[in-house]
Amino acid sequence: MTAATRGDGMIGEDVTQNVRTIEAVPLKLRIPNNAEIKQLKKDFDISEKVAKFLTTLHGRIEIRGEVYIPKKDFAKLNKELEKRGEKTFANPRNLAAGSVRQLDPAVSASRPLNFMAWHLDDIGQKTQEASMEILRLIGFKTVPGERGKKIEDIESYYKHLAKKREKLNFWIDGLVIRVNRHKIYKKLGVVGKTPRGIVAWKFPPEEATTKVLAVNWFVGRTGKLTPVALLQPVFVAGTTVNHATLHNAEEIKRLGVKIGDTVIVTKAGDIIPKIVGVLEKLRTGKEEFIKIPKKCPVCDSYVGKKGDNIDLYCSNKNCFSKEKERILY
Ligand SMILES: [Zn+2]
Incomplete structure (x- = not known):
């Protein structure tokens, strides 16, 4: 072998x-x-x-x-x-x-x-x-698989599997549909690298609920500040998730998320976990607003926007973090 x-x-x-x-x-x-x-x-x-x-x-x-x-x-x-x-x-x-x-x-x-x-x-x-x-x-x-005679059979099998997938003893992210007869499969040929006789139907990303424990702002190579939510660890789509990106201050405002909130997180494939919603009904009143920093968490210089860009940047050209990243990259 x-x-x-x-x-x-x-x-x-x-x-x-x-x-x-x-x-x-x-x-x-x-x-x-x-x-x-x-x-x-x-x-x-x-x-x-x-x-x-x-x-x-x-x-x-x-x-x-x-x-x-x-x-x-x-x-x-x-x-x-x-x-x-x-x-x-x-x-x-x-x-x-x-x-x-x-x-x-x-x-x-x-x-x-x-x-x-x-x-x-x-x-x-x-x-x-x-x-x-x-x-x-x-x-x-x-x-596992099944033969379908018409498109409706495949649609109902897809729905059936989507419901059943959590109970399966292995993780799946979708369904592969393939032409059964080899002769027809071969005749259909290949476009680029993909055979025409085969197609994948992915399931929507899995979701889970968890709590936002804190929000930390990270300074990237370009000096851009990115808020990252620290989450209570939760299992979603086959992995343990303990943080999610909040992208920027606008996204925090759009979601209306606070520290202590119960949130819905989703993760598709190997993409970074994302908060897609806040369960406001579960609020206790102890939730805290996420503070938008006025100063850089690394070098304490003022932060500001660049033109009409919604992101925040550290104003210090020699910000410690930028220096460090410059050496690393
Ligand atoms: Zn800085």
């Missing part, structure tokens, strides 16, 4: 040693029995040639799929790390990707990696459905 990362689509990294440690990747493929092959012929119209190949599995077979960490295993791993006083992980997707590319296979083996297949290279099967069934028969877990 050899295993590689996707890389740029043409060239990836050789991760064979690490993938061998994943229990869900069989080191030896399972040969389907006669009854199963008979059923394959009946259900998916596989040819004699494919049937014969499956009875021996002699030759080369290429499978693509996703290495992931189940939610439960991720929580368990973090609990153990916490017990030992070690740093916990925030993002299971990054952890899975990082673990596969570890230089030391022992480290990969210590992570609860799992694998789900979603592609079988052409061995003569006619449909994606047949691919998935063959993958299961030769010993792989496959990504």
Whole structure:
């Protein structure tokens, strides 16, 4: 067996040693029995040639799929790390990707990696459905999916999954829709790098509610001041979120957010967490206004706007922070 990362689509990294440690990747493929092959012929119209190949599995077979960490295993791993006083992980997707590319296979083996297949290279099967069934028969877990006959079927499956996704044992951010018949899929061709026979439908970003504990102003390389809300840690879209950018004073005004407020945070993919709303009904009266600084939090010089730009800048050309960043960059 050899295993590689996707890389740029043409060239990836050789991760064979690490993938061998994943229990869900069989080191030896399972040969389907006669009854199963008979059923394959009946259900998916596989040819004699494919049937014969499956009875021996002699030759080369290429499978693509996703290495992931189940939610439960991720929580368990973090609990153990916490017990030992070690740093916990925030993002299971990054952890899975990082673990596969570890230089030391022992480290990969210590992570609860799992694998789900979603592609079988052409061995003569006619449909994606047949691919998935063959993958299961030769010993792989496959990504959940369903065949839809019309667009309405896909829409209702999308809604069904969007509702169910929190209960799944792994994180998903959307749905991939693919033409079932390989012949049509190939005929549709490719635009740029994207095949026309495949499309992704993403789910709206997940939201969570939490509290604003404080707001700190950071001075960037250009001298721009950015307010960052410190949040009570909350789990959203697969990661622990403990801060969110408030962009500028205008955004604070627009949201009407105060320190102590219960807020709605959202996070799509790897984008910086964002506060999208304030739950004013939950106010206790102890909330505090966010003070817009008149002076730079780093060098104590006056801050001001540049023209009609809404952002605040430190007026000190030699602001400590700017100096430091200049050296760093
Ligand atoms: Zn300054």
